Amino acid sequence: MTERQYLLLMTKIAFLNAVSLSLLAVQFIFPVVFVLFLFVLPTIHALTNAYHGRFMLLAGIMFIIMSVLLFGLEIGLWAIVYVLLGRVLSLTRIRSVPGFLRIGLISLTFVLVMLAMVVFLVWLANLPWAELRPFFELLGFASMESAIGIFIIGLYIWGIAVAFVNDRYFTKIQRYVR
Amino acid sequence: MEFQSYIPFYISRDSWLHRRPFVLKISWLLFYLVVILFFHEMLPLLFLILLLAFFLWRFSVMNRRQVYLTIAAGVLLLLAQFLSLAALLTSLITGLGKIVALMLLAGLFSTTTKPEDAYQLLSQSGRFRLGFLPVVFLFSVTLIIMPTIGYGLQRAIDAESIRQGRRIRFYMIGAWQTVLILLVVRAIRQAEMMAETLVNRGYSMAFGLVALAEPGSLKWELLWLIGGFIPGMLLVGLFR
Numbered sequence: 001m002t003e004r005q006y007l008l009l010m011t012k013i014a015f016l017n018a019v020s021l022s023l024l025a026v027q028f029i030f031p032v033v034f035v036l037f038l039f040v041l042p043t044i045h046a047l048t049n050a051y052h053g054r055f056m057l058l059a060g061i062m063f064i065i066m067s068v069l070l071f072g073l074e075i076g077l078w079a080i081v082y083v084l085l086g087r088v089l090s091l092t093r094i095r096s097v098p099g100f101l102r103i104g105l106i107s108l109t110f111v112l113v114m115l116a117m118v119v120f121l122v123w124l125a126n127l128p129w130a131e132l133r134p135f136f137e138l139l140g141f142a143s144m145e146s147a148i149g150i151f152i153i154g155l156y157i158w159g160i161a162v163a164f165v166n167d168r169y170f171t172k173i174q175r176y177v178r
Numbered sequence: 179m180e181f182q183s184y185i186p187f188y189i190s191r192d193s194w195l196h197r198r199p200f201v202l203k204i205s206w207l208l209f210y211l212v213v214i215l216f217f218h219e220m221l222p223l224l225f226l227i228l229l230l231a232f233f234l235w236r237f238s239v240m241n242r243r244q245v246y247l248t249i250a251a252g253v254l255l256l257l258a259q260f261l262s263l264a265a266l267l268t269s270l271i272t273g274l275g276k277i278v279a280l281m282l283l284a285g286l287f288s289t290t291t292k293p294e295d296a297y298q299l300l301s302q303s304g305r306f307r308l309g310f311l312p313v314v315f316l317f318s319v320t321l322i323i324m325p326t327i328g329y330g331l332q333r334a335i336d337a338e339s340i341r342q343g344r345r346i347r348f349y350m351i352g353a354w355q356t357v358l359i360l361l362v363v364r365a366i367r368q369a370e371m372m373a374e375t376l377v378n379r380g381y382s383m384a385f386g387l388v389a390l391a392e393p394g395s396l397k398w399e400l401l402w403l404i405g406g407f408i409p410g411m412l413l414v415g416l417f418r
Binding site for chain 2 (some may be wrong): 003004007008010011012013014015016017018021022023025036040043044047055059062066068069070071073074091121124125126128143169172173176177
């Protein structure tokens with residue numbers, strides 16, 4: 001990699017991180033916009049699209065650290081979700097993975113990351129799992145396990161929509177940039 | 179839509195905490211981050227929240243959102259402590275208390291710490307400097323560019339509003355899609371122009387930054403570092 005390419009890559013990463021952080025500032029004010037930003041921010045991360053593993057990792061870590069330091073832990077957790085989805089989108093694009101498999105991988109990443117976030121938040125709040133059981137039965141579910149199963153299916157459907165929109169958005173932006 | 183900034187960015191004051199070095203503040207931040215995350219009792223959380231709110235007020239960096247959060251968290255934690263609530267509700271309130279404590283802690287750090295202090299410290303890293311240069315470059319350029327992105331976003335929104343002949347509302351997904359594509363493409367083009375300018379002016383990643391910060395008195399800063407850990411250690415000692 002020449003000096004010019006290296007500088008261009010680093011500057012592009014910095015600018016795209018700045019765009020993402022600016023959008024996170026909006027999420028800091030209106031937290032509910034995460035629903036929309038799930039369709040946008042992973043694409044912005046995928047655009048860093050470094051063909052160099054070290055810089056992809058560095059860009060993601062820098063973004064997460066800056067999100068936590070500027071906006072706090074809640075936004076930092078969302079930053080982790082966006083970075084991971086963006087990484088999977090970027091890697092599947094670099095490796096020329098077929099479209100349907102790409103969507104499947106991104107939506108699977110989405111489900112796993114969102115479940116990990118829920119588990120982390122439950123641990124953070126020190127919620128006892130045994131106390132949650134009657135709560136699900138009160139809502140009309142046969143058991144906690146069936147509620148969790150329905151939740152995962154719902155997440156997967158949401159993940160497919162997120163993956164599809166991010167993939168299309170990525171293609172549109174690449175068309176303007178190239 | 180206009181975006182008002184409620185972000186706790188650096189607020190310029192000449193307070194005691196503003197003058198402390200970056201290493202001290204980041205060490206306290208990380209220590210209290212761990213204390214808050216691993217603590218599940220309500221009274222120490224309440225004490226920490228009040229302590230953080232006091233420091234935010236004392237150093238004149240508190241905003242309205244932080245005042246409301248402190249009052250709300252304080253009331254909820256007191257109610258949970260002195261009323262016999264269900265275990266689930268108590269745990270939820272403790273979790274909310276932790277989130278408020280983390281927000282106040284991060285706010286206290288970001289409002290009293292200049293972002294440039296971080297990368298000036300890294301530039302003095304001696305033989306580790308070359309490894310840190312990409313980090314320093316990314317950190318500094320991102321922070322410098324961020325305010326211009328905000329203006330760029332507002333201009334893109336205004337341009338789309340004029341094109342559509344009406345104000346963009348939050349439900350106009352198509353309009354937002356156009357605005358965001360515009361923003362990202364413009365950012366990538368600006369990055370290319372900036373990189374070209376840097377190369378043409380002879381900037382090279384092989385050379386480091388010139389250190390601008392003067393190192394302070396190490397002995398006193400070490401005492402302040404240890405002193406800052408004492409409230410957290412007392413809380414852990416008393417309530418564990």
